[in-house]
Amino acid sequence: MESNTSNKNNKKMIVINGDHFSNLPEFYEEASRVFMKNVDWKVGTLDGFNDILYGGFGVFENKDQIELTWKKSEKSKGDLGLEATREFYERKIKQGHPFNVELIQKNLDELISGEGQTLFDILIEIIESHKNINLILD
Numbered sequence: 001m002e003s004n005t006s007n008k009n010n011k012k013m014i015v016i017n018g019d020h021f022s023n024l025p026e027f028y029e030e031a032s033r034v035f036m037k038n039v040d041w042k043v044g045t046l047d048g049f050n051d052i053l054y055g056g057f058g059v060f061e062n063k064d065q066i067e068l069t070w071k072k073s074e075k076s077k078g079d080l081g082l083e084a085t086r087e088f089y090e091r092k093i094k095q096g097h098p099f100n101v102e103l104i105q106k107n108l109d110e111l112i113s114g115e116g117q118t119l120f121d122i123l124i125e126i127i128e129s130h131k132n133i134n135l136i137l138d
Contacts, residue, residue, distance in 0.1 A: 014060075028042070089111065
């Protein structure tokens with residue numbers, strides 16, 4: 001099994017491998033395995049994914065500089081693209097409470113019109129919002 005974390009010049013190197021998942025729940029499993037090694041907590045939402053990127057638990061601390069390589073990112077872009085995102089929004093709309101159905105419908109409408117973000121885009125935005133993480137799409 002390949003190592004998913006290492007140190008290089010005081011920068012922690014972390015690898016997400018797109019071959020290890022093909023949908024959002026499997027992405028969460030990969031993120032849990034890579035970021036939360038030896039911690040009894042699993043990522044299960046976009047907010048949860050954002051939370052682990054702050055560090056302080058799992059494989060890095062809050063101030064650590066991270067180089068995150070997303071291998072097979074083009075595969076992930078397709079796997080977490082338009083169709084997966086549409087299904088994601090439609091499930092939330094169908095479930096209703098506690099979700100903001102109006103906002104989710106707006107996001108779905110934007111997605112269908114070609115102006116909205118896919119799940120892949122959302123994950124990239126979440127990662128890039130953490131200034132201590134340098135993302136490399138491979």
